Amino acid sequence: MLRVAGLARRFWPVTLTIAVGISGILLAVAGAGDVVKWLFSAYSLAVAAWQGIGMVRALLRREFGLDILAVTAIVSTVVVGEYIAALLVVLMLTGGEALEAYANQRAKRELDALLSRAPQLAHLAVDGGYRDLPVSEVRVGDVLLVRPSEILPVDGILLSAETSLDESSITGESIPVEKRAGDAVLSGVVNGQAAVEIRATETAAASQYQQIVALVAHAAESKAPVVRLADRYAVPFTIFSLILGAVAWWVSGDPVRFAEVLVLATPCPLLIAAPVAFIGGMSRAARNGVIVKSGGVLEQLSAAKTVVFDKTGTLTHGTPAFSGVRAEAPFTADEVLSLVASVEQYSSHVLAASMIAAARDRGLPLYEAEDAREAATNGVIARVHGREVVVGKFAFVAEHAPDARRTEIDAGELAVYVAIGGQYAGALLASDRVRANAKSTLQRLETLGVRNSMMLTGDASETAHHVASELGITRVRAECLPADKVTEVAGITERPVIMVGDGVNDAPVLAAADVGIAMGAKGATAASESADAVILVDDISRVARAVRIGRDTVRIALQSIWLGIAISVVLMVIAAFGMIPATAGALLQELVDLATILAALRAVGGRLDRRQSAADAEQFDDSTRVIAGSRT
Incomplete structure (x- = not known):
């Protein structure tokens, strides 16, 4: 009950619209039909005026929005006496925010889960016992108790004989990892069934999981540039809708036709579907061990033409x-x-x-x-x-x-x-061994449309060319300083360019690339801060997975937009012939909005991930057999 009350307060325009509708029903039952007409009409016009003011302000900022369709639909339905349809359009307009919030909540499940799991307390060993203290007060060298099924609060060294850790929140892998005394353990992982002690090697702020949380918080607060995506269709869709309504009015001589067309042209598919798809894509990326800092990164990944790799620690394991x-x-x-x-x-x-x-x-x-x-x-x-x-x-x-x-x-x-x-x-x-899946990753990137590859490294030319030839990379620049890498990336004409690196020296070039991807599993903080996306696991194949997620997200966003537009256009054409009354049209448009949003939520991608994981495993096996055969 409290939750319902909270939602009612949060989305007060929807609550007010519903209240007006219920009041109208009660008045109609009481026989005051004329009052209902004036109530619905006055309220609808007040909302139209409120939206119109916002629309004018946006136009003064040279931002063209889709509000003109909604405002025109409300005014036209009131003018022709379709006051129930007017209220339904208002409900759809005010309910768009609530619908978007619901869809975003569904789409952000993985991002929210990472944020909510951040540990708050640690159990500090003191005088033969333990004392709870905020995680922020843990210092390097402190001995901490981690109880069964608790989340490790900071990075540390395992002091107990052994334990089993669930690292799925960090790596995405569900199989528990066995750790023994002296092994490094990361914050954010879940302890097994035995209580253990660890010695802190980092403060909370410097620990792996807190860095991930900071990245996720940034990603969750970012706004995808999907307004651009929607705006590509906003102007032509608005013009088409107004012209179709005007033609229907002119041919029939009935102004009601104009209103009947316009109620089916409301813009929720364009306003909501694309943002929901991009948030879903970011959430899917997080589930796959990749934190994408904004929806714009997914858009760039989907169109990438060139990938540039650092060598040491990226294409190789980095421990020669x-x-x-x-x-x-x-x-x-x-x-x-x-x-x-x-x-x-x-x-x-x-x-x-x-x-x-x-x-x-x-x-x-x-x-x-x-x-x-x-x-x-x-x-x-x-x-x-x-x-x-x-x-x-x-x-x-x-x-x-x-x-x-x-x-x-x-x-x-x-x-x-x-x-x-x-x-x-x-x-x-x-x-320095080449990663076993490096070759298959490059092959997958090529199949995804990233057909140009390059390697930039500070290592000697012979080493660089040997590694490049083994992996099929044709463009190599060796013995590079950080400034040289930036110059090389700036000179690439096949864009957008993805740059993948792992070290502090890669930070400048990651920032200079169209999409910088940091291999952040080993705590390369500077690289992670400069990058647009951070891979949380020591697995280069996640680069190809990030590109796949970007392509899927943009595809689903566009499909959702076109689905909404296509259904709306068909219904508008039918309405132009007088076959869909205004009230029925407003109800149908609510169903169109729902179908569009459900289509956009596919970007969360559970089924897509399962299919892709199977394909990855098959391709990795094939690649491993090829490499093994070449060395025998």
Whole structure:
């Protein structure tokens, strides 16, 4: 009862219209039919005037709306004495907001679910017990209790022996994941049937789920540019409706025909169907592990012609591991590895840890450098035992060792070059495996109309071209700085352009692309903030899925619009011959609105996802067999 009262207050124009209608019925029963006519007519004209003022203000802002049809329909029905039809048109007009709210609520289920699940409390371990505190007060290093079936409040490390976690809210995968002591755990996932302790590694604001919530909140508040989509049809639909009504009046000589046509031309299909479809598409994307920040992104995705990928962490797993040394005489492999590992102690490069670990595994000594400096994006220079050791890209090393030469590498490998005392000492090899579904993702993108692909990377040219050739990418730009990537994307003529990246250095180019997609599963916050869409799982195939969702959403929005227009036009033509009375026409138009909105809600896409998941699995299996066959 309270909920009904709340809805009545929220949608007071609808409540008032219904109240006027009930009053009219009671007056008619009491024999006051003339009063009913004046009541309905006066109220309808008051609403028309209210709508007309808003319409004039919009026109002064040079915004053409569809309100002119509704206002004209109300006025014309009152003028010709069809006051019941006038009230029904008013009910449809005022009820549009309530109908849209209902449809949006259905369409936003996944977005709302993510927001409502955000944990509010954490159980802090204190003096042999636990104390509840707001999640916002958790600090790094705090030990927290997570009870059975509770949501993990912050990112952390599992302290208990083991647990099973439901990560479906983050990854979209329903199968529980087993975790053991020492494993990293993410906020937002649901604990299993055993209470466990975790140590917080991030505050709530910096944790994975809170970042997702922030993205979802932004997406939920955004307004899709579907007004443009509807406005493409608004002017011709309005002109057609007015002309048809005028012709019917002129041919028949009966002004009632004009009103009968106009009540069937009310614009709810255009005003509601497209926004509902786009909100449904955003919700569907969230269910598939992709947060789309606005409906306009879906529109761009649907029309994309080119996709550009970063390499490391995007097309590859991003965790290259040391695989061998190719030393040049007079240097030995152990000597080169020992000196390189010593130098890499002063580097922040992703390979540094694996080289240091490889040296330690072989029992090689690590030396302190007399001085060391890192050249951003190029390598490291250090002095060890009086000799200059240079480690990094080929061009960088060649500046210090003129005799340097490139080494041959296989697909998925990269080479780090070394100069010792101004002499070329060889190269260290590392492998960064290409994602198993990268090739099938590119194939799916091509079938979806994204036929141009490109790879931009800061890695060496040999590595980049090896990976590109394995995946079928024909356009490659290697050894790029962030500014180079922006320039390359700006120069692409086949637009819209999708850019997919994962690191902080990708943030500028993600912002510069028509659609920037961040692989945000590993917490690439800067990239996520710059992107238009964020993939919440470490799965590149979601890029193709996002494009598919964009195409489906725009298709369903257009289908819904055309469905509403087509039915309305057919009914208007019939009404032009005097075969649909104004009151019946107004009731029929309510059914048209309902059918249009139900059609738009298909964008939520449960059935579409099930069909697509089956197709993805089949294509992935085929692609895996092809790759496996090429390596045997």
